[in-house]
Structure formats: C-alpha cells, structure tokens
Amino acid sequence: MPASPAIQVLTxxxxxxxxxxxxxxxxxxxxxxxxxVFAEKFAADTALAAAQKFxxxxxxxxxxxxxxxxxGGQVRAIExxxxxxxxxxxxRRDLGKQAREAFDVSI
Amino acid sequence: xxxxxxxxxxxxxERVEQFRYxxxxxxxxxxxxxxxxxxxxxxxxYLQLHAYMLRVAxxxxxxxxRQLRMLAHIARKYDKGYxxxxxxxxIQYNWIKLVDVPEILADLASVEMHCIQTSxxxxxxxxxxxxxxATDEEIEDPRxxxxxxxxxxxxHPEFVFLARKFKIAVGATEKDRAxxxxxxxxxxxxxxxxxxxxxxxxxxxxxxxxxxxxxIMSEFVEREDILAYLEAVLRVYxxxxxxxxxxxxxxxxxxxxxxxxxxxxxxxREFDEIKSNGTLQLPQQELDRIAAYFAPPAFEDLSDGExxxxxxxxxDWYRQSISKHGQPGYAIATISLKPIxxxxxxxxxxxxxxxxxxxxxxxxxxxxxxxxxxxVLPHVRKKDLAAVYKKLKAxxxxxxxxxxxxxxxxxPGLDYCDLANARSIPVAQDIAxxxxxxxxxxxxxxxxxxxxxxxxxxxxxxxxxxxxxxxxKKGVEYYQLQLGGSGAEDASIGDVMGPGFTARDxxxxxxxxxxxxxxxxxxxxxxxxxYRRIGMEPFKNMAYLEQTYAAH
Amino acid sequence: MPLIKNGAxxxxxxxxxxxxxxxxxxxxxxxxxxxxxxxxxxxxxxxPLGIQLKSAESPETLGQDVHRxxxxxxxxxxxxxxxxxxxxxxxxxxxxxxxxxxxxxxFLYDQISYMRRVGFDAWDVADGFSLEQFExxxxxxTNVYQPSxxxxxxxxxxxxxxxx
Numbered sequence: 023m024p025a026s027p028a029i030q031v032l033t034x035x036x037x038x039x040x041x042x043x044x045x046x047x048x049x050x051x052x053x054x055x056x057x058x059v060f061a062e063k064f065a066a067d068t069a070l071a072a073a074q075k076f077x078x079x080x081x082x083x084x085x086x087x088x089x090x091x092x093x094g095g096q097v098r099a100i101e102x103x104x105x106x107x108x109x110x111x112x113x114r115r116d117l118g119k120q121a122r123e124a125f126d127v128s129i
Numbered sequence: 130x131x132x133x134x135x136x137x138x139x140x141x142x143e144r145v146e147q148f149r150y151x152x153x154x155x156x157x158x159x160x161x162x163x164x165x166x167x168x169x170x171x172x173x174x175y176l177q178l179h180a181y182m183l184r185v186a187x188x189x190x191x192x193x194x195r196q197l198r199m200l201a202h203i204a205r206k207y208d209k210g211y212x213x214x215x216x217x218x219x220i221q222y223n224w225i226k227l228v229d230v231p232e233i234l235a236d237l238a239s240v241e242m243h244c245i246q247t248s249x250x251x252x253x254x255x256x257x258x259x260x261x262x263a264t265d266e267e268i269e270d271p272r273x274x275x276x277x278x279x280x281x282x283x284x285h286p287e288f289v290f291l292a293r294k295f296k297i298a299v300g301a302t303e304k305d306r307a308x309x310x311x312x313x314x315x316x317x318x319x320x321x322x323x324x325x326x327x328x329x330x331x332x333x334x335x336x337x338x339x340x341x342x343x344x345i346m347s348e349f350v351e352r353e354d355i356l357a358y359l360e361a362v363l364r365v366y367x368x369x370x371x372x373x374x375x376x377x378x379x380x381x382x383x384x385x386x387x388x389x390x391x392x393x394x395x396x397x398r399e400f401d402e403i404k405s406n407g408t409l410q411l412p413q414q415e416l417d418r419i420a421a422y423f424a425p426p427a428f429e430d431l432s433d434g435e436x437x438x439x440x441x442x443x444x445d446w447y448r449q450s451i452s453k454h455g456q457p458g459y460a461i462a463t464i465s466l467k468p469i470x471x472x473x474x475x476x477x478x479x480x481x482x483x484x485x486x487x488x489x490x491x492x493x494x495x496x497x498x499x500x501x502x503x504x505v506l507p508h509v510r511k512k513d514l515a516a517v518y519k520k521l522k523a524x525x526x527x528x529x530x531x532x533x534x535x536x537x538x539x540x541p542g543l544d545y546c547d548l549a550n551a552r553s554i555p556v557a558q559d560i561a562x563x564x565x566x567x568x569x570x571x572x573x574x575x576x577x578x579x580x581x582x583x584x585x586x587x588x589x590x591x592x593x594x595x596x597x598x599x600x601x602k603k604g605v606e607y608y609q610l611q612l613g614g615s616g617a618e619d620a621s622i623g624d625v626m627g628p629g630f631t632a633r634d635x636x637x638x639x640x641x642x643x644x645x646x647x648x649x650x651x652x653x654x655x656x657x658x659x660y661r662r663i664g665m666e667p668f669k670n671m672a673y674l675e676q677t678y679a680a681h
Numbered sequence: 682m683p684l685i686k687n688g689a690x691x692x693x694x695x696x697x698x699x700x701x702x703x704x705x706x707x708x709x710x711x712x713x714x715x716x717x718x719x720x721x722x723x724x725x726x727x728x729p730l731g732i733q734l735k736s737a738e739s740p741e742t743l744g745q746d747v748h749r750x751x752x753x754x755x756x757x758x759x760x761x762x763x764x765x766x767x768x769x770x771x772x773x774x775x776x777x778x779x780x781x782x783x784x785x786x787x788f789l790y791d792q793i794s795y796m797r798r799v800g801f802d803a804w805d806v807a808d809g810f811s812l813e814q815f816e817x818x819x820x821x822x823t824n825v826y827q828p829s830x831x832x833x834x835x836x837x838x839x840x841x842x843x844x845x
Contacts, residue, residue, distance in 0.1 A: 037156070039226035040180035080155070083162050083176065101604050102552070103543060107178050111544035113472055113554045117209055117224070118179055136824055136836040147821045151791065160789075167761060168791055250761065280826045280836070286795035287770055287829065290763025367767045368739065402775060408828035415837065 030066045031057045031090050031099070032073060033107070034082035042107045042119070043082060045069050050082065053119065054108035059090060059097055130191050130495050131276050131422045133241045140283070141238040144245060148172050149231040156228075171251055171289070173219075173244030174230055177547045181225040184247040185237060189257040189275040189299070190218035190498040194485040197496060199240040201481035207233055211477040214466060216538060216589050217296065218256050218498040219247055223545050245283060250291045252282035252363070256298045258306045259499035262423060263507035265455030267301040268318050268326060273420040274355070275299045277411065278316075281356050288363050292370040292378035295363070296335075308500060308616035310334050310342045311592055313380045314362055321349050328355050332362050332392070333384030336586035340622045341381040344389045346396055352416060354400070357409040361399035365392070426494045426508055431458025438515035445529040445567060446518055460511050463531040464504040464521060469565045473539045473557050474502030476526075483524050491517060500589075500616075501538055501577075503531060534576040534643070535561040538589055542582030542599060543606070549582035551599025551606035552632075556580055559636040564643075573643060576656045579614070592616030594657045595639060596623040608635040610642070612668055613660045626669050634675065641671045685815055686781065686803040695731050695752060704728075710754055713738050716746075724749050733785070736762045740772050747778040755801070757786035766799045773800035773830040793818040800830040 031054070032045035043050035044057030051057060060066035066087050073085035089100045099105045110118020133141075148168075155165040173184035185200070192200075200220055204212050207229050208222040215221055225233070237243055246253055255278045257271040258264070278297060282288070288295075298307045301318040309315035310331060317329040328350045334343030350358045366380045369387075384392045403409055436447070452461040464484070467473050476484075484504070488496060491513045497505040504526075509517055521527040530536045537560060540546065542553030557580055564570055579593030583600075590596035596611035607629030614623030630638045643656070645668050650659040660668065684693045695708035700715045704723075710731035716723055723730055724746070731752030734740060740747065747753065753772060755765040765784065772778040783803035784796050793804065797819060806815070824836050834842075 035176055037162075038228050040176055042179060077162075078158070080158055102601075102606060103178070103549075106543060106552075110179060111223075111554075112552060113544050113558070134840070136839060140822070140824060140826075140836075143822050147791075150821075154790075164760065164789055168789075250763075283826050284795075284822065285827050286798035286825075287766045288763075289795055290761060290766065290792070292763075364767055364770075368764060368771075372736070372762050372764070406774065 028061065028063055029090050029092065030060045030063075030087040031097075031104075032060070032066065032069050032085060032087050033057075033104070034073065034076070034085035037080050037083050045073060045085070048072065050076070053122075054099070055097075057097075059092075060087075130193060130272075131188075131419070137241070138238070141241070141243045141245070142235075144172075144243060144284075145231060145234040145238050148234060152227065152231060167249055167290075169227075169230075170249035171246055172230070172234065173221075173247035174225070174227070175248060175547070177223065177545055178543075179545065180223065181227055181230070182221055182223050182545070183225040183230060183233065183244060184215070184219050184221040185242060185244050186247045186254050187219050187242075187498050188279050189255055189261070189272045190259055190500075191272065192496050192498070193240075193494070194488040194496070196240045196242055197481050197485040197488070199236060199242065201478040201485070203233055203236060204478040204481070210479075211475055212481070213472075213541060214474045214476065214498050214502050214504070216500050216502060216540070216587060217254050218259075218500055219254055220498070223541070248294075250293050250295075251289050252285065252291075252295045252297065254296075255279050255282070256296075256307050256500060258300060258302060259497040259503075259505045260306060260452060260461055260507065261301065261497075262425060263454050263456075263459075263461050264302065265453065266304060268320060269301055270420070270423050271299040271301040271318055272423050273416065274316065274318070274328075276419055276422070277356070277416070278359065281359070281409075285363075288367055291363075291367055292372055293375075293380075295366070295380065297359075303618060305616070305618040305620070306499070308589065308592055308620075310620035311336055311340070311589070311616060312343060313366075314359065315343050316355065316359075319349065325351075327351050328358075330355075330358060330362070332396075333381045333389070335379050335381040336589060336591050337379065338376055338584045339382070340586070340591040341385060342620050342622065343381075344384060344392075346389075346393055352413065353411050354404055356411050357403040358396070358400050360403050360409055361396045364399050364403075365395045369395070425456070426492075428456045428459060428508070429510070431510060431512065433457040433511070436460075436511045436514040438518065440515070440519065440522075442522070442529070443515060443518050446522075446527050447514065449529050449531045449533060450527075451514070454508065456508075458511055460509050460514060462506040462509045462514065462517065463499070464506065464526050465528040465531045465536060466503050466526070467530055467536050467561065468525055468528045469530075469535060469561045470558050472554055473537055476504075480524050480526060483520070484526070487517065487520050490520075501536065503536070529567065530570060532575055533570040534564050534573050534578060535570060537561060537578045537580060538593070539580040540582050540588035542580075542588075546582060546587075548585055549599065550584075550601035551582050551608065553580040553582040553588055553597075553599055556597060556599070556608060556632065556635055560639055563636055563640055573647065574655055576643070576646075577616075578639070589616060590614070591622050592620070593623055594655075594660070595642060597635065597639075600629055602629065606632050608632065610635075610638065610672060612642070612665060613657065615657060619657075624665055626665060626672060628673075630672075637675065638672045641674060642668050645671045682785075682805045683808060683810065684783075684803060685806055685810075685812070686783075688812070688816070690812065695729065697733065697754075708751070710752065713742065717742075720746070731781075731783075734768065736764045740768050740776060740778075743776070745776075747772065747776045747780070750778075750780055752781040752783060753778065754783045754785050757784065757788040757792075760787050760789050760792060766795060769796070769800035770830045790814060790818050794821060798825065798829040798831045798833065 331343035539557040543549035581588035611623030729751035733754040785805040
C-alpha cells in the first residue's frame with residue numbers, strides 16, 4: 023500500500039557520468055540508503071530549489087522528488103522505476119549500485 | 130562491404146571534433162541541457178536510468194571482424210563488458226560516461242564507425258534484410274542503395290530538425306525480413322513489366338502509440354530518380370507535419386490526416402522540381418561504383434552436400450539456424466542471441482571477440498545484425514558448419530531457437546530505459562523458460578513474440594504474432610496482450626486482447642494462448658494463420674480463464 | 682540585436698514593425714498578416730520592405746511577390762522547429778528569391794552551418810556571440826554529402842573531380 027506522498031527523496035543524475043545520485047544535506051550521495059528523507063513537503067521543496075544551483079554549476083541534471091515509504095524502519099521507493107534506479111537492472115544483479123556493496127534487493 | 134575513402138574518414142573525424150566541442154560547451158555551461166539534448170541525441174547519446182546509453186550505428190546491419198573487435202573493446206574499456214543489439218540493427222551500450230564519449234567516437238571512427246543520427250528527430254539508421262548479398266531470393270543486394278541513402282541523409286541540412294524521428298528501410302525480396310511496412314519510409318527494389326529495375330516507395334508506417342502500415346507513394350520510381358523522390362517525401366514531411374503535439378508528429382500521422390492521394394500529390398510536386406533541378410539525380414555510374422563495394426566474396430567451388438556432425442545436438446541447431454545461400458556449398462547461419470533465461474539481444478565482449486576470431490578462421494568476411502536482435506553469418510561454407518557450430522556452442526551462442534517461440538524480441542525496458550513503464554526482459558525470460566523444451570518449440574513452430582516496455586514500441590510489439598506491451602497501472606507493472614501482428618510481407622498490426630495481466634500472470638496467459646493455438650490449429654498453420662482464421666475470441670476466453678475464477 | 686551578414690557584424694538597416702505601428706520611412710519588416718492586409722500600400726512604399734514569417738507560414742503564400750522584397754526573416758520559435766530549413770530552400774530554389782534571408786529567434790550555434798547551406802545569409806545573434814564562433818560554426822564540417830541551395834560541391838562531386 024503506497025505511503026503518503028509527503029515522504030520524499032530528492033534525486034538527480036550526475037552530468038559527467040550519468041550516475042544516479044541522491045540529495046543529503048546540501049550534497050549528493052550515491053547510495054539510496056544514505057539519502058535524506060523529507061517528511062515534510064516544505065523541506066523537500068526547499069531542497070529541490072537548492073538543488074538547482076547544482077544544475078547551473080553543471081554537477082547534475084534534472085533533479086526531482088519522488089515518493090518513498092517507510093516499511094518497518096527501512097525506507098523504500100514506492101515506484102518500480104525508482105527502486106531500479108537505486109539498485110540497478112533487476113536482470114543483472116551483478117551490475118550497478120546493487121553490486122557495489124552488500125545490498126538488500128527489494129524486487 | 131562499403132569502405133570509407135578519405136572523404137568519409139574526414140567526415141566522421143570532424144564529426145567527433147564537433148561533438149567534443151559540444152561536450153566542452155555543455156560542461157562549461159554555454160549549452161543548457163535542453164539545448165545539448167538534441168545535439169547529443171544526434172550522436173546517439175541518451176541519459177537513461179543508470180547512466181548514459183550510447184547507440185552505435187551499424188548501417189544496414191553489416192559489420193566486419195575488425196569492427197566487431199572494436200565493439201568488444203568499447204564494451205570492455207568504457208562499459209561493463211557487454212552490448213545490446215537493437216531492433217534497428219544498431220548496438221547500444223548502457224553504462225557510458227558523457228566525458229568518455231568523444232574518445233569512444235574517436236575509437237569508432239578509426240574503424241569506420243560512428244553514432245551519427247542514431248537518435249534525435251532526424252533520419253535514422255537505414256536498415257535492410259540481414260540475408261542481403263547471400264540469399265538467392267533478392268532482385269539485387271539492397272545495401273548499395275541503403276549506403277547511398279545513408280550518405281545522402283547524413284547531416285542533411287534541411288532535415289536535421291524534423292518533427293520526429295524518421296526511419297528508412299530497403300528491401301529487395303518478396304519475403305520481408307526488415308519490417309518494411311512499419312517504417313516511415315520504405316524502398317522496395319522491384320522489376321517493372323519491361324524487366325527494368327526500379328523502386329516501389331512506401332511512406333507513413335510506424336509503431337508507437339498509433340501504429341500504421343506504410344502506404345504506397347509510388348509504384349515505380351526510376352533508379353536515377355530515387356534520391357530526388359526521397360528528398361521530396363522528406364521535404365513534404367518537414368514542411369507539413371505538426372509541431373504542436375509530440376504524439377502527432379510522425380509522418381504516419383500526416384499521411385493519414387491528409388490522405389495518401391494528397392500526400393502523393395504534394396510529393397510529386399516537390400519531386401518534379403527537385404528532379405528538374407538535376408543535382409540529386411543518381412547516375413547508374415554512381416550506383417555501380419557503390420555496388421562494387423558490395424560484390425560478393427570470392428566463393429569457392431564447393432559441393433552442395435548436406436553437412437553432418439558427430440554432435441547429436443548439431444541437427445537441432447542446423448534445422449533452425451541455417452538458411453539457403455545463393456551459392457552452392459554455402460549457407461547462411463543465424464546466431465541466436467536469445468539463450469533461454471538470458472537477456473535477448475545482449476552479447477559480451479568475449480563473445481564478440483570470439484565471433485571475430487571465428488570469422489577470420491573460417492574466412493567469413495562480414496557479419497550481420499537482424500532487426501530481431503540476432504546475428505547472422507552470411508557466407509559460411511557448408512563443410513565448415515559443424516566446426517562453426519562447435520565454436521558457437523562453446524560461446525553459448527548456439528541456442529537452436531532462431532525463429533521459434535523462445536526467439537523473443539524485447540526492448541531493454543524498465544531495467545534500463547528512462548522512457549519505460551514496465552520491465553520487459555524478465556517477461557521474455559519467464560516465457561522462454563516456460564517453453565524451453567525444444568520438442569515443444571518444434572511442435573509450436575514459427576511464433577514471433579515481441580515485447581515492449583512502453584508505448585514507444587522499440588520491442589516492435591505491434592508486429593508480434595503475440596505482442597506484449599508493458600504499462601504502468603497505479604505504480605504496478607501490467608502487460609497487455611496483442612495477437613496477430615506481423616512484420617513480414619503479410620504485415621499487420623496486432624489486435625489488443627483486453628485488460629492487462631500482472632507480471633506473475635502474463636507468462637501463464639501466454640501459455641494458455643499458445644495451447645489454444647495447438648488445440649485449434651489446422652494442417653500446416655502457424656500461430657499467425659490460426660489467429661487470422663479463427664479470430665481473437667477463443668484466445669481471449671482462454672487467456673482470461675484464471676481471471677474469471679481468481680480473487681484479486 | 683547584433684546582426685551578422687556576409688561574415689561580419691553589420692548595422693541593421695531594417696526596423697521590425699508591429700502590426701498596429703506606423704511604418705518608418707526606410708527599411709521595415711512586417712508580419713505576413715500585415716502584408717496580406719496592406720499589400721499594395723506596402724509595396725508602393727519607396728523603401729525596402731521585409732517580411733517576417735513564423736515557422737508555420739510557408740513562403741509559398743508570397744509567390745512572385747518575393748521579388749519585390751529585400752528581406753525575408755524566418756523565425757525559429759524554438760531550435761527544435763526545423764521548418765525554416767525547408768522555407769529557406771523554397772525561397773532560393775523554387776521562388777528564386779535573391780534578397781536577404783535572415784534567421785531570427787532561438788537557433789543554436791550548431792544550426793548555423795545548416796542554415797547557411799539551405800540559403801540563409803544573415804543571422805540575428807545573441808549579445809556576446811563572436812565572429813570567431815560564427816566562422817568556427819561554418820567550418821566544423823569541411824565537406825557535405827548532399828547538394829543544397831548553397832551550391833557547395835558535394836563529396837560525390839569531389840570524388841568525380843579526383844578521378845577525372
């Protein structure tokens with residue numbers, strides 16, 4: 023069951039290599055598990071606005087917010103697309119972020 | 130195959146430098162992403178879910194061993210050791226970094242390859258029959274014309290900012306192995322009543338949200354006039370296509386909006402002017418000059434006996450993979466890139482290098498990519514087939530399923546693609562595993578399953594005997610079934626069955642559909658034939674059988 | 682807005698005039714709509730006349746009137762809208778317009794060489810755009826595969842020259 027859309031994470035792709043990154047306290051991290059989780063819309067929108075500077079500075083492209091839910095203490099993306107972006111292709115578990123460290127794969 | 134002269138070589142080198150400068154300007158901020166995007170797309174560079182994806186052009190699906198080795202090298206050096214062959218006979222890499230692309234393009238240029246116009250709103254890769262130059266069914270090899278069209282369309286100043294993408298295919302056989310009628314523009318090489326060779330031109334085909342089959346623009350265009358005629362079609366398209374609604378900007382929309390008669394009239398008017406202008410006439414001399422590049426290799430005088438092998442599995446591979454060659458003693462061998470449970474169309478760098486080795490060892494001068502995401506060795510000596518098979522088998526490239534139900538076309542889907550609504554590869558894998566038994570596959574016979582992860586239809590689902598379209602319903606992946614499509618000369622657009630199936634249910638639904646065929650078919654009927662005879666109803670009833678009783 | 686013509690920055694001797702504004706005494710650029718409404722008056726003026734066409738407006742509508750015009754401005758509302766490439770060729774090749782074809786609006790550095798090939802000979806450029814950049818844009822690709830309105834020799838021509 024989808025959680026309230028008010029719980030969000032901010033993401034983008036890095037310009038130089040296209041890697042998926044997540045916002046955390048004014049900077050970008052590579053692991054979804056390290057991402058800042060916004061429980062309030064205001065904080066999320068503020069972060070999105072702050073992220074525009076990284077677009078202008080040619081660090082990232084297309085930052086946007088997406089919905090997550092909290093499942094027994096773990097933060098999970100709601101949409102399949104964001105789950106896949108955070109892990110890597112479901113058909114090549116040996117590639118992408120999921121292969122970078124011990125990882126709980128959700129699908 | 131075509132060989133670059135100094136002009137072609139200079140062209141791709143300068144194109145690399147042009148792109149290098151575009152990347153510089155992007156990184157410096159002089160170009161915004163919005164401005165950079167169409168420029169990088171015209172060099173085949175997408176930003177996908179995990180990284181950039183780079184699509185390398187393989188003109189009319191033809192590659193040399195040297196080029197194959199470069200593709201392997203790129204996979205190794207710049208990517209994660211593999212590439213994916215597409216339904217437009219290109220190859221794409223999924224883990225590319227923007228900053229590496231100028232070097233990749235330079236590497237490609239060194240072996241006469243490029244990524245020019247493999248994406249973007251421009252004329253794309255020109256495709257042709259993967260058996261061209263080897264089959265005895267063709268009037269002539271379609272690739273010289275495809276090469277001429279490729280050159281004419283490369284950085285064509287008038288047509289670099291079209292309303293949408295524009296796909297061209299060339300055919301020369303009655304059997305259509307290139308899905309001509311699903312193209313924006315198709316040229317069929319034909320002979321007229323006097324036995325003169327010319328071109329039948331179609332326009333207005335396309336997949337996507339609103340699929341259409343192409344319609345005849347001209348029954349017979351003279352050889353010398355073909356470029357003028359194509360330019361006329363493109364000009365009418367560029368001038369008259371809508372620019373206000375991205376879903377209505379392909380030429381198929383224009384042709385169907387104004388009607389084929391009006392389209393022909395507008396094209397004819399432009400054509401008459403372009404022809405009389407004279408600069409685009411195609412002299413026979415030029416055609417002959419290009420055709421000379423595609424002269425067949427020096428064939429040996431060999432016996433045409435059927436090959437054999439001590440390996441009992443050779444027979445099954447031979448049965449599906451071998452097609453008749455025009456030269457006695459030779460065969461056309463299809464390399465299936467659809468191992469059961471594997472990713473359709475993928476090949477790793479080791480395999481690509483090994484295929485290049487194999488080509489050199491057995492004197493096979495070129496290799497082809499088919500739009501069904503398989504590879505083809507066009508000229509194999511029959512006496513070498515057993516040995517070739519052995520090598521392919523060791524490389525896991527000898528799945529004996531070419532043309533069978535597990536020879537599935539699937540786009541990368543939501544596992545890779547930014548545009549996708551649902552995953553397609555796991556569905557292909559699930560279906561392939563269900564039908565892995567070879568005897569069952571033989572019993573089913575020819576059945577083309579095609580899977581797309583979104584409405585853009587890169588998996589050609591509209592042309593599938595069984596087509597599957599992934600959709601997103603409230604965040605959950607659903608799969609719609611279509612039946613009765615065909616990308617062959619009996620072209621048809623599949624009929625949508627009804628509500629979609631979940632990822633768990635689509636495999637069983639497909640099994641029930643195929644079982645229905647097996648129960649109801651008459652002598653010699655393929656699935657497609659049975660469907661065309663009895664219609665959707667029996668299949669639909671069986672497909673949804675579990676839904677009738679299951680509680681969701 | 683800086684204007685480049687014949688490889689140099691030039692003064693614009695035309696003024697773009699809105700539909701409801703009185704015409705100046707010298708060079709004026711009017712919309713197609715205004716031209717269609719006041720054609721005779723406009724052509725009777727003893728001063729150069731230009732027409733600015735939107736991307737959806739085909740020069741076909743002007744017909745032989747193009748020969749009474751000094752200038753036709755083709756708009757790029759957004760760089761992705763490539764209709765002007767065909768309009769420029771139509772002006773040069775079908776209508777045999779010999780006046781100035783000026784590009785205005787949102788076009789990219791990367792489109793300049795294509796514009797020249799199809800018949801543009803003047804560009805409204807952004808402030809700060811240099812002639813060096815302009816020249817560079819024109820020369821990124823030395824050779825071309827297909828003939829166009831500019832008459833540049835194609836690679837096929839060069840190949841034939843080389844062997845003859």
